[in-house]
Amino acid sequence: MIHLLRQHIQTRLGNDVSGLEDVLTTFKERHIKRGELVVRQGENCDHVYYIASGCLQVFVYDADVNETTRDIVIEDNWCADLISFGGSQPATENIKAVEPCILLAINRADFYHLMQTVPQFDKVYRQILEASYANSVYRINTFVSLSALDRIKWLMDYRPKLMSRLSSKLIASYLGISQETFSRLKAKI
Amino acid sequence: MIHLLRQHIQTRLGNDVSGLEDVLTTFKERHIKRGELVVRQGENCDHVYYIASGCLQVFVYDADVNETTRDIVIEDNWCADLISFGGSQPATENIKAVEPCILLAINRADFYHLMQTVPQFDKVYRQILEASYANSVYRINTFVSLSALDRIKWLMDYRPKLMSRLSSKLIASYLGISQETFSRLKAKI
DNA sequence: AAGGGGTGTTGACAAATGTCAACGTTTTAA
DNA sequence: TTAAAACGTTGACATTTGTCAACACCCCTT
Numbered sequence A, B: 001m002i003h004l005l006r007q008h009i010q011t012r013l014g015n016d017v018s019g020l021e022d023v024l025t026t027f028k029e030r031h032i033k034r035g036e037l038v039v040r041q042g043e044n045c046d047h048v049y050y051i052a053s054g055c056l057q058v059f060v061y062d063a064d065v066n067e068t069t070r071d072i073v074i075e076d077n078w079c080a081d082l083i084s085f086g087g088s089q090p091a092t093e094n095i096k097a098v099e100p101c102i103l104l105a106i107n108r109a110d111f112y113h114l115m116q117t118v119p120q121f122d123k124v125y126r127q128i129l130e131a132s133y134a135n136s137v138y139r140i141n142t143f144v145s146l147s148a149l150d151r152i153k154w155l156m157d158y159r160p161k162l163m164s165r166l167s168s169k170l171i172a173s174y175l176g177i178s179q180e181t182f183s184r185l186k187a188k189i
Numbered sequence C: 001a002a003g004g005g006g007t008g009t010t011g012a013c014a015a016a017t018g019t020c021a022a023c024g025t026t027t028t029a030a
Numbered sequence D: 001t002t003a004a005a006a007c008g009t010t011g012a013c014a015t016t017t018g019t020c021a022a023c024a025c026c027c028c029t030t
Helices: A002-013 A020-026 A082-087 A108-117 A121-145 A148-158 A160-165 A168-175 A179-188 B002-013 B020-026 B082-087 B108-117 B121-145 B148-158 B160-165 B168-175 B179-188
Strands: A028-032 A037-039 A047-053 A055-061 A067-074 A094-097 A101-107 B028-032 B037-039 B047-053 B055-061 B067-074 B094-097 B101-107
Touching: A002 A020, A002 A047, A002 A101, A002 A121, A020 A108, A047 A055, A047 A082, A055 B121, A067 A160, A067 A168, A067 B121, A082 A121, A082 B121, A101 A108, A108 A121, A121 A148, A121 B055, A121 B067, A121 B082, A121 B121, A148 A160, A148 A168, A148 A179, A160 A168, A168 A179, B002 B020, B002 B047, B002 B101, B002 B121, B020 B108, B047 B055, B047 B082, B067 B160, B067 B168, B082 B121, B101 B108, B108 B121, B121 B148, B148 B160, B148 B168, B148 B179, B160 B168, B168 B179
Parallel strands: none
Antiparallel strands: A028 A101, A037 A094, A047 A101, A055 A067, A055 A094, B028 B101, B037 B094, B047 B101, B055 B067, B055 B094
16 A cells, blocks of 8 residues: 555655655554544544545544544545644544545654655655645634535535545534534535 | 744744744834734735734635634734645635734745755744644634534633633634624623 | 714524434444 | 344424624724
Protein backbone atom coordinates (compact mmCIF):
# COMPACT_ATOMS: atom_id res chain seq x y z
CA MET A 1 0.00 0.00 0.00
CA ILE A 2 3.04 2.23 0.23
CA HIS A 3 2.71 3.05 -3.45
CA LEU A 4 -0.48 4.98 -2.69
CA LEU A 5 1.34 7.16 -0.20
CA ARG A 6 4.21 7.68 -2.62
CA GLN A 7 1.77 8.80 -5.25
CA HIS A 8 -0.06 11.04 -2.78
CA ILE A 9 3.15 12.88 -1.91
CA GLN A 10 4.44 13.08 -5.47
CA THR A 11 1.17 14.52 -6.66
CA ARG A 12 1.61 17.34 -4.17
CA LEU A 13 5.37 17.91 -4.07
CA GLY A 14 6.52 16.66 -7.49
CA ASN A 15 8.40 13.57 -8.59
CA ASP A 16 11.77 14.71 -7.30
CA VAL A 17 11.25 14.63 -3.56
CA SER A 18 14.62 14.01 -1.95
CA GLY A 19 14.47 11.52 0.90
CA LEU A 20 11.09 10.26 -0.19
CA GLU A 21 11.99 6.58 0.15
CA ASP A 22 13.29 7.20 3.68
CA VAL A 23 9.96 8.73 4.49
CA LEU A 24 7.98 5.87 3.02
CA THR A 25 9.85 3.11 4.84
CA THR A 26 9.12 4.81 8.15
CA PHE A 27 5.39 4.16 7.84
CA LYS A 28 3.92 0.92 9.18
CA GLU A 29 0.91 -0.71 7.62
CA ARG A 30 -2.03 -1.37 9.93
CA HIS A 31 -5.18 -3.29 9.05
CA ILE A 32 -8.21 -2.20 11.03
CA LYS A 33 -11.52 -4.03 11.30
CA ARG A 34 -14.82 -2.29 10.88
CA GLY A 35 -15.90 -0.79 14.20
CA GLU A 36 -12.46 -0.83 15.78
CA LEU A 37 -11.22 2.27 17.61
CA VAL A 38 -7.95 3.73 16.33
CA VAL A 39 -7.76 6.59 18.84
CA ARG A 40 -9.52 6.68 22.17
CA GLN A 41 -10.50 9.87 24.00
CA GLY A 42 -8.24 10.43 26.99
CA GLU A 43 -5.36 8.42 25.61
CA ASN A 44 -2.49 9.92 23.72
CA CYS A 45 -2.70 10.02 19.95
CA ASP A 46 0.93 9.35 19.08
CA HIS A 47 0.51 8.43 15.43
CA VAL A 48 -0.57 10.17 12.27
CA TYR A 49 -2.40 7.97 9.79
CA TYR A 50 -2.54 8.03 6.03
CA ILE A 51 -5.70 6.21 4.94
CA ALA A 52 -4.76 3.90 2.07
CA SER A 53 -8.27 2.49 1.98
CA GLY A 54 -11.43 2.70 4.06
CA CYS A 55 -13.05 5.42 6.11
CA LEU A 56 -12.60 6.87 9.61
CA GLN A 57 -15.08 8.67 11.86
CA VAL A 58 -13.81 11.33 14.28
CA PHE A 59 -16.31 11.80 17.08
CA VAL A 60 -17.02 12.84 20.66
CA TYR A 61 -19.84 11.83 22.98
CA ASP A 62 -22.58 14.30 23.85
CA ALA A 63 -24.35 14.53 27.22
CA ASP A 64 -26.55 11.52 26.37
CA VAL A 65 -23.57 9.43 25.24
CA ASN A 66 -24.53 9.64 21.59
CA GLU A 67 -21.66 9.73 19.15
CA THR A 68 -21.48 13.16 17.53
CA THR A 69 -19.29 13.23 14.47
CA ARG A 70 -16.81 16.05 14.01
CA ASP A 71 -15.35 14.66 10.82
CA ILE A 72 -15.44 11.78 8.37
CA VAL A 73 -12.23 11.06 6.49
CA ILE A 74 -11.89 8.74 3.49
CA GLU A 75 -8.99 7.10 1.66
CA ASP A 76 -6.11 9.19 0.29
CA ASN A 77 -6.39 11.58 3.24
CA TRP A 78 -4.71 12.00 6.58
CA CYS A 79 -6.25 11.52 9.96
CA ALA A 80 -5.16 11.97 13.58
CA ASP A 81 -6.02 13.95 16.66
CA LEU A 82 -3.49 16.56 15.55
CA ILE A 83 -3.87 18.55 18.74
CA SER A 84 -3.05 15.54 20.86
CA PHE A 85 -0.29 14.47 18.49
CA GLY A 86 1.35 17.89 18.30
CA GLY A 87 1.02 18.76 21.96
CA SER A 88 1.51 15.28 23.47
CA GLN A 89 -1.78 15.75 25.27
CA PRO A 90 -4.60 13.27 25.85
CA ALA A 91 -6.88 13.05 22.83
CA THR A 92 -10.16 14.93 23.14
CA GLU A 93 -11.76 12.85 20.40
CA ASN A 94 -12.22 9.25 19.33
CA ILE A 95 -11.38 7.86 15.91
CA LYS A 96 -13.15 4.76 14.68
CA ALA A 97 -13.01 2.71 11.49
CA VAL A 98 -16.48 2.73 9.96
CA GLU A 99 -15.21 0.55 7.13
CA PRO A 100 -12.37 -1.96 7.13
CA CYS A 101 -9.28 0.20 6.74
CA ILE A 102 -5.69 -0.06 5.66
CA LEU A 103 -3.73 2.68 7.37
CA LEU A 104 -0.12 3.76 7.03
CA ALA A 105 1.00 4.95 10.44
CA ILE A 106 3.94 7.01 11.58
CA ASN A 107 4.72 7.57 15.24
CA ARG A 108 5.67 10.86 16.86
CA ALA A 109 9.38 10.15 17.26
CA ASP A 110 9.78 9.10 13.64
CA PHE A 111 7.66 12.01 12.53
CA TYR A 112 9.84 14.61 14.20
CA HIS A 113 12.95 12.83 13.06
CA LEU A 114 11.78 13.17 9.46
CA MET A 115 10.82 16.79 10.03
CA GLN A 116 14.44 17.50 10.89
CA THR A 117 16.23 15.27 8.41
CA VAL A 118 14.04 15.43 5.30
CA PRO A 119 13.67 19.03 4.22
CA GLN A 120 10.50 18.45 2.24
CA PHE A 121 8.72 16.50 4.91
CA ASP A 122 7.56 19.53 6.84
CA LYS A 123 5.77 20.61 3.67
CA VAL A 124 3.82 17.39 3.89
CA TYR A 125 2.83 18.22 7.43
CA ARG A 126 1.90 21.77 6.50
CA GLN A 127 -0.34 20.47 3.75
CA ILE A 128 -2.05 18.09 6.15
CA LEU A 129 -2.68 20.99 8.49
CA GLU A 130 -3.88 23.33 5.75
CA ALA A 131 -6.24 20.74 4.33
CA SER A 132 -7.64 19.92 7.77
CA TYR A 133 -8.09 23.58 8.56
CA ALA A 134 -9.76 24.43 5.25
CA ASN A 135 -12.14 21.56 5.77
CA SER A 136 -13.03 22.86 9.25
CA VAL A 137 -13.70 26.36 8.01
CA TYR A 138 -16.23 25.22 5.47
CA ARG A 139 -17.84 22.97 8.00
CA ILE A 140 -18.28 25.72 10.61
CA ASN A 141 -19.79 27.96 7.98
CA THR A 142 -22.39 25.34 7.16
CA PHE A 143 -23.38 25.22 10.81
CA VAL A 144 -23.66 28.96 11.37
CA SER A 145 -25.31 29.83 8.06
CA LEU A 146 -27.39 26.83 6.89
CA SER A 147 -30.53 25.01 8.02
CA ALA A 148 -30.53 21.23 8.37
CA LEU A 149 -32.06 20.85 4.92
CA ASP A 150 -29.45 23.08 3.35
CA ARG A 151 -26.66 21.24 5.14
CA ILE A 152 -27.90 18.02 3.55
CA LYS A 153 -27.89 19.67 0.13
CA TRP A 154 -24.42 21.01 0.82
CA LEU A 155 -23.17 17.54 1.62
CA MET A 156 -24.75 16.12 -1.53
CA ASP A 157 -23.05 18.80 -3.61
CA TYR A 158 -19.61 18.82 -2.02
CA ARG A 159 -19.10 15.33 -0.62
CA PRO A 160 -21.51 13.18 -2.64
CA LYS A 161 -19.47 10.02 -2.06
CA LEU A 162 -20.24 10.14 1.64
CA MET A 163 -23.99 10.10 1.09
CA SER A 164 -23.95 6.88 -0.90
CA ARG A 165 -21.39 4.88 1.00
CA LEU A 166 -22.14 5.59 4.66
CA SER A 167 -25.06 4.80 6.94
CA SER A 168 -27.81 7.36 7.42
CA LYS A 169 -27.17 7.28 11.12
CA LEU A 170 -23.57 8.36 10.64
CA ILE A 171 -24.39 11.08 8.14
CA ALA A 172 -27.08 12.49 10.43
CA SER A 173 -24.60 12.67 13.27
CA TYR A 174 -22.11 14.39 10.95
CA LEU A 175 -24.76 16.97 10.05
CA GLY A 176 -25.69 17.54 13.68
CA ILE A 177 -29.29 16.33 13.34
CA SER A 178 -31.25 13.30 14.50
CA GLN A 179 -31.55 10.22 12.37
CA GLU A 180 -35.32 10.72 12.04
CA THR A 181 -35.04 14.33 10.89
CA PHE A 182 -32.47 13.28 8.34
CA SER A 183 -34.77 10.57 7.01
CA ARG A 184 -37.67 12.99 6.68
CA LEU A 185 -35.72 15.82 5.08
CA LYS A 186 -34.07 13.48 2.59
CA ALA A 187 -37.53 12.52 1.34
CA LYS A 188 -38.26 16.18 0.62
CA ILE A 189 -35.42 16.68 -1.84
CA MET B 1 3.11 48.26 18.49
CA ILE B 2 5.89 46.10 17.11
CA HIS B 3 6.98 45.25 20.65
CA LEU B 4 3.78 43.27 21.14
CA LEU B 5 4.56 41.12 18.13
CA ARG B 6 8.13 40.66 19.28
CA GLN B 7 6.89 39.48 22.63
CA HIS B 8 4.31 37.22 21.00
CA ILE B 9 6.98 35.45 18.98
CA GLN B 10 9.52 35.26 21.79
CA THR B 11 6.97 33.74 24.11
CA ARG B 12 6.50 30.94 21.61
CA LEU B 13 9.94 30.43 20.10
CA GLY B 14 12.28 31.70 22.83
CA ASN B 15 14.39 34.82 23.18
CA ASP B 16 17.05 33.74 20.72
CA VAL B 17 15.17 33.83 17.44
CA SER B 18 17.66 34.51 14.68
CA GLY B 19 16.42 37.02 12.13
CA LEU B 20 13.64 38.22 14.41
CA GLU B 21 14.28 41.91 13.77
CA ASP B 22 14.16 41.32 10.01
CA VAL B 23 10.80 39.72 10.51
CA LEU B 24 9.48 42.56 12.64
CA THR B 25 10.45 45.36 10.26
CA THR B 26 8.56 43.63 7.47
CA PHE B 27 5.23 44.22 9.18
CA LYS B 28 3.29 47.44 8.51
CA GLU B 29 1.05 49.01 11.11
CA ARG B 30 -2.56 49.63 10.09
CA HIS B 31 -5.18 51.49 12.12
CA ILE B 32 -8.72 50.34 11.42
CA LYS B 33 -11.93 52.10 12.44
CA ARG B 34 -14.80 50.31 14.06
CA GLY B 35 -17.02 48.78 11.38
CA GLU B 36 -14.41 48.88 8.62
CA LEU B 37 -13.89 45.81 6.42
CA VAL B 38 -10.36 44.41 6.37
CA VAL B 39 -11.06 41.55 3.96
CA ARG B 40 -13.94 41.41 1.52
CA GLN B 41 -15.48 38.21 0.18
CA GLY B 42 -14.51 37.70 -3.47
CA GLU B 43 -11.34 39.76 -3.25
CA ASN B 44 -7.94 38.32 -2.61
CA CYS B 45 -6.72 38.20 0.98
CA ASP B 46 -3.04 38.92 0.42
CA HIS B 47 -2.08 39.84 3.97
CA VAL B 48 -1.86 38.10 7.28
CA TYR B 49 -2.66 40.26 10.29
CA TYR B 50 -1.37 40.20 13.82
CA ILE B 51 -3.92 41.95 16.04
CA ALA B 52 -2.02 44.27 18.38
CA SER B 53 -5.27 45.63 19.80
CA GLY B 54 -8.97 45.35 19.06
CA CYS B 55 -11.19 42.61 17.74
CA LEU B 56 -12.06 41.17 14.32
CA GLN B 57 -15.16 39.32 13.15
CA VAL B 58 -14.85 36.69 10.41
CA PHE B 59 -18.20 36.16 8.74
CA VAL B 60 -20.19 35.11 5.68
CA TYR B 61 -23.69 36.03 4.60
CA ASP B 62 -26.51 33.49 4.82
CA ALA B 63 -29.39 33.21 2.34
CA ASP B 64 -31.18 36.17 3.98
CA VAL B 65 -28.04 38.33 3.93
CA ASN B 66 -27.55 38.11 7.67
CA GLU B 67 -23.98 38.10 8.86
CA THR B 68 -23.13 34.68 10.27
CA THR B 69 -19.96 34.66 12.28
CA ARG B 70 -17.43 31.90 11.74
CA ASP B 71 -14.91 33.33 14.17
CA ILE B 72 -14.13 36.19 16.49
CA VAL B 73 -10.46 36.98 17.03
CA ILE B 74 -9.06 39.29 19.71
CA GLU B 75 -5.72 40.98 20.31
CA ASP B 76 -2.51 38.97 20.48
CA ASN B 77 -3.83 36.55 17.84
CA TRP B 78 -3.51 36.18 14.10
CA CYS B 79 -6.23 36.64 11.56
CA ALA B 80 -6.57 36.19 7.79
CA ASP B 81 -8.48 34.20 5.26
CA LEU B 82 -5.67 31.65 5.31
CA ILE B 83 -7.17 29.65 2.47
CA SER B 84 -7.28 32.69 0.22
CA PHE B 85 -3.85 33.80 1.38
CA GLY B 86 -2.20 30.42 0.91
CA GLY B 87 -3.87 29.54 -2.35
CA SER B 88 -4.06 33.02 -3.90
CA GLN B 89 -7.77 32.49 -4.34
CA PRO B 90 -10.63 34.92 -3.78
CA ALA B 91 -11.61 35.11 -0.12
CA THR B 92 -14.72 33.17 0.80
CA GLU B 93 -15.21 35.21 3.95
CA ASN B 94 -15.32 38.80 5.15
CA ILE B 95 -13.29 40.20 8.01
CA LYS B 96 -14.52 43.29 9.86
CA ALA B 97 -13.25 45.35 12.76
CA VAL B 98 -15.87 45.24 15.50
CA GLU B 99 -13.67 47.45 17.66
CA PRO B 100 -11.08 50.02 16.62
CA CYS B 101 -8.03 47.92 15.78
CA ILE B 102 -4.31 48.22 15.43
CA LEU B 103 -3.09 45.52 13.08
CA LEU B 104 0.40 44.52 12.02
CA ALA B 105 0.17 43.34 8.42
CA ILE B 106 2.51 41.35 6.24
CA ASN B 107 1.86 40.81 2.55
CA ARG B 108 2.19 37.55 0.67
CA ALA B 109 5.47 38.30 -1.09
CA ASP B 110 7.19 39.36 2.11
CA PHE B 111 5.69 36.43 3.92
CA TYR B 112 7.13 33.85 1.52
CA HIS B 113 10.41 35.69 1.42
CA LEU B 114 10.68 35.33 5.19
CA MET B 115 9.64 31.69 5.00
CA GLN B 116 12.69 31.04 2.83
CA THR B 117 15.24 33.30 4.47
CA VAL B 118 14.40 33.12 8.17
CA PRO B 119 14.55 29.50 9.30
CA GLN B 120 12.34 30.03 12.32
CA PHE B 121 9.63 31.95 10.53
CA ASP B 122 7.90 28.90 9.15
CA LYS B 123 7.47 27.79 12.75
CA VAL B 124 5.50 30.96 13.33
CA TYR B 125 3.28 30.12 10.41
CA ARG B 126 2.83 26.55 11.59
CA GLN B 127 1.78 27.81 15.00
CA ILE B 128 -0.75 30.14 13.44
CA LEU B 129 -2.17 27.23 11.48
CA GLU B 130 -2.20 24.91 14.46
CA ALA B 131 -3.91 27.43 16.69
CA SER B 132 -6.52 28.22 14.04
CA TYR B 133 -7.15 24.56 13.46
CA ALA B 134 -7.43 23.69 17.15
CA ASN B 135 -9.91 26.50 17.59
CA SER B 136 -12.01 25.18 14.70
CA VAL B 137 -12.07 21.68 16.07
CA TYR B 138 -13.52 22.77 19.39
CA ARG B 139 -16.00 24.97 17.64
CA ILE B 140 -17.32 22.22 15.38
CA ASN B 141 -17.67 19.95 18.37
CA THR B 142 -19.87 22.51 20.12
CA PHE B 143 -22.15 22.59 17.09
CA VAL B 144 -22.53 18.86 16.65
CA SER B 145 -22.80 17.96 20.31
CA LEU B 146 -24.38 20.90 22.17
CA SER B 147 -27.76 22.65 22.29
CA ALA B 148 -27.97 26.43 22.01
CA LEU B 149 -28.13 26.76 25.78
CA ASP B 150 -25.06 24.59 26.26
CA ARG B 151 -23.17 26.50 23.58
CA ILE B 152 -23.80 29.67 25.57
CA LYS B 153 -22.51 28.02 28.72
CA TRP B 154 -19.50 26.76 26.77
CA LEU B 155 -18.71 30.27 25.61
CA MET B 156 -19.03 31.63 29.13
CA ASP B 157 -16.63 29.00 30.40
CA TYR B 158 -14.03 29.06 27.64
CA ARG B 159 -14.13 32.55 26.19
CA PRO B 160 -15.67 34.66 28.97
CA LYS B 161 -14.03 37.86 27.71
CA LEU B 162 -16.10 37.72 24.55
CA MET B 163 -19.37 37.69 26.47
CA SER B 164 -18.65 40.89 28.32
CA ARG B 165 -17.02 42.95 25.62
CA LEU B 166 -19.08 42.23 22.50
CA SER B 167 -22.67 42.97 21.52
CA SER B 168 -25.33 40.33 22.07
CA LYS B 169 -26.13 40.45 18.40
CA LEU B 170 -22.58 39.46 17.47
CA ILE B 171 -22.37 36.70 20.06
CA ALA B 172 -25.69 35.24 18.94
CA SER B 173 -24.44 35.10 15.36
CA TYR B 174 -21.23 33.44 16.58
CA LEU B 175 -23.31 30.82 18.38
CA GLY B 176 -25.48 30.21 15.35
CA ILE B 177 -28.73 31.33 17.01
CA SER B 178 -31.05 34.33 16.69
CA GLN B 179 -30.63 37.40 18.82
CA GLU B 180 -33.97 36.79 20.52
CA THR B 181 -33.20 33.20 21.43
CA PHE B 182 -29.89 34.30 22.85
CA SER B 183 -31.59 36.93 24.97
CA ARG B 184 -34.12 34.44 26.32
CA LEU B 185 -31.66 31.66 27.06
CA LYS B 186 -29.26 34.03 28.80
CA ALA B 187 -32.02 34.88 31.25
CA LYS B 188 -32.38 31.20 32.14
CA ILE B 189 -28.82 30.77 33.35
C1' DA C 1 -32.35 69.52 23.66
C1' DA C 2 -34.39 66.75 20.06
C1' DG C 3 -34.51 63.29 16.72
C1' DG C 4 -32.84 58.88 14.57
C1' DG C 5 -30.73 54.56 14.29
C1' DG C 6 -29.18 50.62 16.36
C1' DT C 7 -29.67 47.38 20.33
C1' DG C 8 -31.79 44.36 23.80
C1' DT C 9 -35.91 42.47 25.68
C1' DT C 10 -40.44 40.46 25.64
C1' DG C 11 -44.87 38.49 23.77
C1' DA C 12 -47.48 35.75 20.48
C1' DC C 13 -47.24 32.64 17.21
C1' DA C 14 -45.06 29.68 13.45
C1' DA C 15 -41.67 26.58 11.86
C1' DA C 16 -38.04 23.40 12.57
C1' DT C 17 -36.25 19.72 14.95
C1' DG C 18 -36.16 16.19 18.64
C1' DT C 19 -38.11 12.19 21.19
C1' DC C 20 -40.49 8.03 21.74
C1' DA C 21 -42.66 4.19 19.86
C1' DA C 22 -43.76 0.88 16.31
C1' DC C 23 -42.60 -1.97 12.53
C1' DG C 24 -40.44 -4.02 8.51
C1' DT C 25 -35.81 -4.71 6.58
C1' DT C 26 -31.02 -5.55 6.59
C1' DT C 27 -26.87 -6.92 8.73
C1' DT C 28 -24.26 -9.40 12.09
C1' DA C 29 -22.79 -13.05 14.80
C1' DA C 30 -23.29 -17.56 16.67
C1' DT D 1 -29.00 -21.13 8.73
C1' DT D 2 -31.14 -18.82 12.19
C1' DA D 3 -31.83 -15.67 15.96
C1' DA D 4 -30.51 -11.25 17.63
C1' DA D 5 -29.22 -6.77 16.92
C1' DA D 6 -28.94 -2.69 14.38
C1' DC D 7 -30.93 0.19 10.87
C1' DG D 8 -34.32 3.12 8.28
C1' DT D 9 -38.80 4.88 8.00
C1' DT D 10 -43.08 6.74 9.66
C1' DG D 11 -46.59 8.62 13.02
C1' DA D 12 -47.81 11.35 17.08
C1' DC D 13 -46.47 14.60 19.97
C1' DA D 14 -43.09 17.62 22.75
C1' DT D 15 -39.52 20.85 22.74
C1' DT D 16 -36.57 24.10 20.81
C1' DT D 17 -35.73 27.79 18.02
C1' DG D 18 -37.11 31.35 14.63
C1' DT D 19 -39.96 35.28 13.04
C1' DC D 20 -42.43 39.38 13.44
C1' DA D 21 -43.85 43.12 16.09
C1' DA D 22 -43.70 46.37 19.84
C1' DC D 23 -41.30 49.11 22.94
C1' DA D 24 -37.83 50.94 26.09
C1' DC D 25 -33.14 52.25 26.17
C1' DC D 26 -28.80 54.02 24.80
C1' DC D 27 -25.63 56.34 21.97
C1' DC D 28 -24.98 59.32 18.31
C1' DT D 29 -25.30 63.37 15.68
C1' DT D 30 -27.06 67.67 14.77
